[in-house]
Amino acid sequence: MTGLDLAAPQMQRIERDGDVVAARQIGRHLAAEIGFSRPEQALIATAISELARNIVSYAERGMISFAAVDAERRQGLRITAEDRGPGIADIHAAMTDGFSTGNSLGLGLPGTQRIMDEFDIRSAPGEGVTVTVVKWKSR
Amino acid sequence: MDDIIASSGGRHGPPGGQIADQLRWFDITETDRRQAEALAVTADELAEQIIEDFYAHLLSFDDARRHFRSDEQIARVKKGQLKYFRELVTAALDEDYVRNRRQIGQIHERSGVTPTLYVGAYAYYLHRLGHRVMDRMQDDPGRALALLLSLIKIAHFDMAQALETYVEAREATIEQREREMSELPTPVLQLRDGLLLIPVVGTLDSYRARSLTVKLLEGIRDHRARAVVLDITGVAAVDSAVANHLIQTMTAARLMGASSVLTGLSAEVAQALVKIGVTGEALRTAGDLQHGIEMAERMLEI
CATH class of the missing domain: 1.10.490.10 (Globins)
Structure with a gap:
């Protein structure tokens, strides 16, 4: 049942490649509104792309949500990618450059961690994956 | 009814x-x-x-x-x-x-x-x-x-x-x-003897990447090409998965005896890809299409 996900304004369901592009656009737009520079916007869009593509490739469907955050007079953008897919058995391995259970470069998760300021991943086999990342605006 | x-x-x-x-x-x-x-x-x-x-x-x-x-x-x-x-x-x-x-x-x-x-x-x-x-x-x-x-x-x-x-x-x-839409034909243009230009437009998923590779390899064979310029100005959502597809496509071209140059990557996206960990050596890139073509022409002279 998906009926009860009373959607927050900034959510994008992720089921296919078209949704990846849509999520990027939402994120980029929000990042521009918050006042991120163009290179930072590109980093954010790329991170969203990596997270969204992971959902499409490994979990089939999931959700990406966006929120503007404020802390210690700093502004940022928080992005949460959630799915109910098979989950990750070995998070440590998944966070290693070049590790992939699919036929990819294996840069998605570690690369995303590199380009964002905060990175949190939670998963257990059979319980899906939740990745939360934050990018702070440089002062 | x-x-x-x-x-x-x-x-x-x-x-x-x-x-x-x-x-x-x-x-x-x-x-x-x-x-x-x-x-x-x-x-x-x-x-x-x-x-x-x-x-x-x-x-x-x-x-x-x-x-x-x-x-x-x-x-x-x-x-x-x-x-x-x-x-x-x-x-x-x-x-x-x-x-x-x-x-x-x-x-x-x-x-x-x-x-x-x-x-x-x-x-x-x-x-x-x-x-x-x-x-x-x-x-x-x-x-x-x-x-x-x-x-x-x-x-x-x-x-x-x-x-x-x-x-x-x-x-x-x-x-x-x-x-x-993703099956929009990918044109293979012959710029001069031995030199091809392929503009890629739209999203580059694995399905599309496969057909791009096939088109490229057929183009190399049919035109006896030795250099190829792949222009991705029109590709939405360039990330490590797209980079991976491009690397594989360009590697396949190399095995067919053609070198390739990638153009149309915006400076911001290029930076983001490098930070994510995509290494430059796998992808030979040029700042813009003109440079890409010049680079490919030099490859022909070797």
């Missing part, structure tokens, strides 16, 4: 696992089923008259009338409806039932019955039935209301099945369009 609101067997629909969840979502209990079933006799007796009234109502709309070609067709559809509404009060609400309802939804969607028409027909039926049941059970209006509320729950569950099918059908159409 032949089979509209008529039931028939089918092999579509979701797996049964979630039906229990759905019933819980609609708050349909055993009591509700029993109460709806208690309406079976009344519904049977009244159905024919209600459906007659409904068709009089329906046929007063020009749009709806256009769907009907003959009286026999109307008679057939009426019979189907009778069965449909009888099933509503007695249905097992199991996997077969959901499959059947979904198939009816598909038929409706295909034949152009709009959700408005469908929900409106339902509302009409429930409304008429409600009035008659209240009339008949004047001595126990409380019970009549309870029975009808149970029926309304089940009716909504039933409607949801059909409406889900509508949405699924539309989504399938959208996906089909997306697929068609």
